């Protein structure tokens with residue numbers, strides 16, 4: 001089940017495509033579902049598929065192909081750090097080490113209080129702002145230093 | 158949003174702003190800012206005066222505009238491939254999926270000057286007879302996606318997109334859609350699959366999108382920067398755009414400068430600018446260090462040692478003469494402390510991780526390349542590994558449906574070609590010959 005608000009958002013996405021092409025909206029529908037639920041359970045994916053009138057396997061294929069969908073539970077804040085070349089050249093490893101130390105977790109782990117999950121990401125197309133991470137696939141934080149990371153973690157506490 | 162998330166970038170008076178020409182105004186992304194620079198006047202003129210499509214295409218051909226997505230295909234020529242008469246809906250697609258490491262120019266277009274892209278797409282739609290357009294935006298840049306959505310709302314409300322524009326029969330609907338973390342979707346046919354709500358696996362070509370694209374209909378795909386150049390070209394004429402650049406490379410180009418420079422960022426300059434001048438605009442190599450190498454157009458273009466790029470100019474011919482290519486204009490700068498072996502390891506991991514798995518040479522080959530470079534970095538390398546890497550790379554190149562395979566091979570071949578002693582040292586000593594850190 002999804003909230004009325006989420007369904008209204010999916011309906012708006014559907015208006016972007018011909019009426020007989022509801023599958024086209026699956027990318028955004030899964031994104032909207034994940035925004036509401038935090039991650040995509042098998043049930044949520046099946047629900048989205050049913051809502052769009054497509055086979056569940058078609059929605060699952062998409063959910064598992066694209067990296068930003070989460071098929072396992074994640075913390076309240078998922079922090080994805082880019083470690084690709086431009087970020088690596090600007091010492092993304094310092095940011096990664098600092099985050100891991102502050103949070104006490106490694107990549108693909110969640111803090112015991114369920115607050116933070118740490119992920120390693122590929123290039124986000126913002127390399128001029130390296131080093132950087134984004135939070136819950138939405139908020140981009142650039143030109144990071146240890147101090148900025150501390151300030152952001154403080155804000156999310 | 159906290160103030161420190163995204164500080165505003167430094168600009169230089171050596172830039173020539175075409176695609177980013179609203180910069181400098183208080184709210185550059187607003188409709189008002191774009192109207193202030195003469196925005197939407199070209200669309201209105203073409204539509205109201207019923208200017209012939211062939212006349213528009215002639216100007217685009219004269220402009221020398223080549224596709225800014227990386228392949229450099231002449232835009233005017235591409236537009237002439239779209240079927241003129243077609244009984245049904247034709248589509249227009251904009252590729253804002255940039256995810257090739259070091260590429261971040263299209264992001265600045267949609268967040269600083271989205272209306273010029275919208276006008277460029279509307280002009281293309283008018284010219285090619287497309288009724289519906291999609292701008293496919295990289296999923297990671299959500300805040301910028303929302304800026305673009307707002308710009309679409311503004312343009313719709315002002316009557317620049319939608320039904321019966323300017324009181325004529327011309328209608329064009331334009332929508333924003335997004336990816337969600339798959340580099341391969343930058344490849345145009347994978348992108349089309351993704352718009353249709355599928356996994357991003359490239360299609361065989363032919364048929365090309367011009368005959369079989371979105372929902373199987375004729376579709377024109379261009380990069381963001383390509384479309385955004387169009388309004389300026391029609392305002393000033395194709396010749397004027399060509400004259401901004403050099404022969405064979407018309408116009409301006411947005412260069413994404415990242416890595417070891419003092420002021421990373423996007424700089425829009427005339428094609429043909431000497432490399433040294435562009436480096437200077439970006440503040441030069443950081444911390445007063447020496448330049449070691451540059452990847453001039455993103456990792457799918459060959460790395461160049463400092464000596465090879467110092468005398469080069471930043472345009473298609475200039476960089477190909479110097480041994481690489483312009484690509485998407487994504488200039489990754491590496492200083493003397495950079496370990497080329499570890500850098501190659503990260504790039505090889507990227508291509509391995511992002512291969513869509515459809516073609517065996519790419520799926521297996523990228524994994525193989527990554528594992529061999531990784532074992533060198535871990536001190537387990539063997540002398541034969543360099544030939545093995547070269548061999549595997551050559552066997553991926555040209556044997557896949559899309560160009561990701563070639564893109565994965567290029568860094569391996571060019572890193573080993575130009576920095577072979579560094580790789581040999583690593584294999585012999587089990588450690589980097591560079592003392593600084595670059596990981």
Ligand SMILES: Cc1cc2nc3c(=O)[nH]c(=O)nc-3n(C[C@H](O)[C@H](O)[C@H](O)COP(=O)(O)O)c2cc1C
Nearest residue numbers: 224225226252254255343344345379380383560561
């Ligand atoms: C693996 C791969 C990734 C690509 N990524 C992009 C991209 O992010 N943006 C882009 O415009 N073109 C990208 N391209 C090129 C597109 O396939 C296509 O050529 C381009 O969008 C056409 O627009 P243009 O002619 O205006 O450059 C990519 C190609 C490949 C093979």
Ligand code: FES
Nearest residue numbers: 082087123124127
């Ligand atoms: S390399 Fe990190 S955002 Fe591009």
